[in-house]
Amino acid sequence: MSHLYASLFYQADVTEIFSDYALLKYMIQAEVALAQAQAHVGIIPESAAEIIVSVANTQGIQAIDFDSLAIAAGLAGNIAIPFVKQFTAAVKTVDEEASRYVHWGATSQDILDTACILQAQDALKVVELQLQFAYSTSLELAEKYRVEVMIGRTWLQQALPITFGHKAARWASSFKRDLDRLEQLKARVLTAQLGGAVGSLASLLDQGSQVVELYAAELNLNVPACTWHGERDRIVEIASFLAMATGNTGKMARDWSLMMQTEVAEVFEPTAKGRGGSSTMPHKRNPVAAASILAAANRVPALMSSVYQSMVQEHERSLGSWHAEWLALPEIFQLCAGALERTVEVLQGLEINSVNMQRNIECTNGLIMAEAVMMALAPKIGRLNAHHLVEQACKQAVAEKCHLKDAVSQIAEVQQYFDAAELQQIFKPESYLGNIQEQIDAVLKEAEGEAK
Incomplete structure (x- = not known):
């Protein structure tokens, strides 16, 4: 995404999380957790893990040459391969023995x-x-x-x-x-994901499952049942x-x-x-x-x-x-x-x-209340008859450019069953809101339950 458009479509914190620099920080975090987990069960020396952690803390992404990494990624097929090489090289400058254990058993x-x-x-x-x-x-x-x-x-x-x-x-x-x-x-x-080449962690012999559990714990991630x-x-x-x-x-x-x-x-x-x-x-x-x-x-x-x-x-x-x-x-x-x-x-x-x-x-001159009129009249003369009468009144109101209430008030059946005050009440929008207030209450009550 162009920097010019970022403020229009993106959110700054999430953009930073998915930046190139942040990705490398997360990859280093994963490598550190791997070394710590393996050292804990004796797969790699504790001293090697300490060196790997130290390089990660002191050098971090400064140990990575971004330009060469970008070029190498195109040749390798992903950035992890050249990244591991560079991170291993950084560890090697501190301790050659420890560098042998970077990325041990992982893919x-x-x-x-x-x-x-x-x-x-x-x-x-x-x-x-x-x-x-x-x-x-x-x-x-x-x-x-x-x-x-x-x-x-x-x-x-x-x-x-x-x-x-x-x-x-x-x-x-x-x-x-x-x-x-x-x-x-x-x-x-x-x-967490840790499976090695084909998901078997064969390189870790009989300690694969234990390492996965420790690896996930180091990263505060859930442990997978399988790769x-x-x-x-x-x-x-x-x-x-x-x-x-x-x-x-x-x-x-x-x-x-x-x-x-x-x-x-x-x-x-x-x-x-x-x-x-x-x-x-x-x-x-x-x-x-x-x-x-x-x-x-x-x-x-x-x-x-x-x-x-x-x-x-x-x-x-x-x-x-x-x-x-x-x-x-x-x-x-x-x-x-x-x-x-x-x-x-x-x-x-x-x-x-x-x-x-x-x-x-x-x-609309009252047209939106047509259903309210129909439903008030339906118990008296049947829904279909009420629908027909109100529909005719709607057409009349549109043709004569008058309020629907005036057209409806001329219907004999309406005059028979409703006086002027009752008809006025039917045409109040706030009187035809159904269970809206109950729905709002339910949403608010649900939120109250969440807050407790």
């Missing part, structure tokens, strides 16, 4: 997969924090605007009245599900979660961007100097955050296609499929975190125009 994919999981672990912390901010802010909007009546829309047409609080409660509910998914997947996906070089569902599950979270933000951005349309003008993204303007039209107030979020929601599914295709691998370790993850997963992470960051910014500063919400409810 390139062990280090790269484990580094990827370490990256994911840290990046998911950022994503989780953003989700929590978005969730709590949506809950606040749901509570604050629970009785703020607005029009509900289906197929982009005015349908029935809802409240803005209900819309916010639905957003909150989706964030809650994202948080639940994240919590549930951690035990499955945040798992997963060729089974990529863990990576796919991480990406799928991120894709769903991004899609949820895209749905919300679509909502508020449509509500920002000039003719609608019910909500607005927060204002700031230089934000949302046009290079040619001084009057414009564009939904710029929504644009970034929707772009991410558009891009991530295409990247997910690559990740899903990477599941089909040959035998114990694959050719090419595994490599495709290196391109897709970091960008999915960055786009998701960026979309969440912009969603939080909007939700925390969202401007609500109650006057326009009320205006839009009234713009």
Whole structure:
């Protein structure tokens, strides 16, 4: 991603986690954990592990020549092979004997997969924090605007009245599900990888399982029941979660961007100097955050296609499929975190125009209350008859450009069963909100349970 576009689509912390420098730090971390685990059971000398740890702490990525690493990676097929050579050379300058034990019994994919999981672990912390901010802010909007009546829309047409609080409660509910998914997947996906050439760890003789347990513990990762070089569902599950979270933000951005349309003008993204303007039209107030979020929601599914295709691998370790993850997963992470960051910014500063919400409810001259009239009349004369009569009244109201209540009041059956006060009550949007308040209560109560 171009540096010029990074602030538009990405999130700074996650971008740093997936930087080249950070990747090498995670790879060094994996090599250190490997040496420490093996020294603990006597596979390599304790003194060798101490030297490896010391070089990692004192030199770190400074021991790596980035330019030569980049060139060598193209020849080797991955960066782990030339990385191990350079890191081994750095250890050798301190202690030649210790350098013999760098990367002992491991394969390139062990280090790269484990580094990827370490990256994911840290990046998911950022994503989780953003989700929590978005969730709590949506809950606040749901509570604050629970009785703020607005029009509900289906197929982009005015349908029935809802409240803005209900819309916010639905957003909150989706964030809650994202948080639940994240919590549930951690035990499955945040798992170390150490299997050696074909997953058998034959090079460690009868101590392979013990080393894997110690290796995972050093890295604060879960212990795999068996190696997963060729089974990529863990990576796919991480990406799928991120894709769903991004899609949820895209749905919300679509909502508020449509509500920002000039003719609608019910909500607005927060204002700031230089934000949302046009290079040619001084009057414009564009939904710029929504644009970034929707772009991410558009891009991530295409990247997910690559990740899903990477599941089909040959035998114990694959050719090419595994490599495709290196391109897709970091960008999915960055786009998701960026979309969440912009969603939080909007939700925390969202401007609500109650006057326009009320205006839009009234713009159909009562047509949006047609179902309410029909359902009030249906118990008296049957649903089908009521539907027919109200439908005719709707056509009359449109043709005569009058309010539906005036057209309905001329129907004999309506006059028979409802007086003027009752008919007036039927046409109040706030009287036809169904169980919206109960739904909002349920969402808020669910959050209270989480807080305890």
